[in-house]
Structure formats: structure tokens, C-alpha cells
Amino acid sequence: MASTQHAAKRFAHPFFVPAPPTQRAPIHGVTRMVDWSKQHLGPLPPIARDGRIALADVIGAEGVKEIVDVGEIRFQALGDSGAGNAHEAELIGDEMATDYRVGAGGLNPAFLFHLGDVVYGPGKDSHYAERF
Secondary structure: OOOHHHHHHHOOOOOOOOOOHHHOOOEOOEOOHHHHHHHHHOOOOOOOHHHOOOHHHHHHHHHHHHHHHHOOOOOEEEOOOOOOOHHHHHHHHHHHHOOOOOOOHHHOOOOEEEOOOOOOOOOHHHHHHHHO
């Protein structure tokens, strides 16, 4: 599977192929995802804190203590949440909310890790708030 044409049918992005960039057919003039991103998304922000963030900076020291006391961390992961309409997204959100229990401390999800693909199709600017 060295062809980006084949990969485009199989994967979400045509740069996800085993062939090194020097052996790929250019897509819109580039062979690496980072170059495509720079063209379409603008400059990447600088990396802060060596790319790390302390959990306490997100949920507070008390939240971290609750997790340490339980001995495990729980979190939610969600991707491809932009399909459908706001009603479907709301149903998913309602279901995810059942993971949270008042007084359960560290047994509750500490955070949501969103894996991407928030809004699809044309008119993304007008649908972003509704779907995310």
C-alpha cells in the first residue's frame, strides 16, 4: 500500500501511508501532513511546558487527590462527534453525563479527551457551536 490514491479510499487522510514522504505522490503539492496543515491551518502554536500539562492544572489538587486515593484514573474519550445534528450530539452528551455521580470523587471521569472530527461537511463555521 505505497500509493496515496489507495490510502485515500481506506484512511481518513491520504498521508497515512507506510511509504516515506520522498516516495509519495504529492497531494496539492505536498507529501507530508505537517506541510498540508501549515498550508491550511496556519502556523502551529509553540509548544509550552515541554508539551506536558499537570492534571492538577486542569482539575485542581483536590481532584488529583481523589484519583490518587482511588488508585486509578477514569476519563471519557470521544471522537467523530460532528456527524448528525445537535439532537444526536445532545443524546450522546446526556448518556456520557450518567458516568458522573455526585460525591463519587475519583470514581468520576476526570476529563474528556476529544479525539477529533467535530464538524463535517460544508458550512462548518455555522455548525460548529451547534454540534460541539
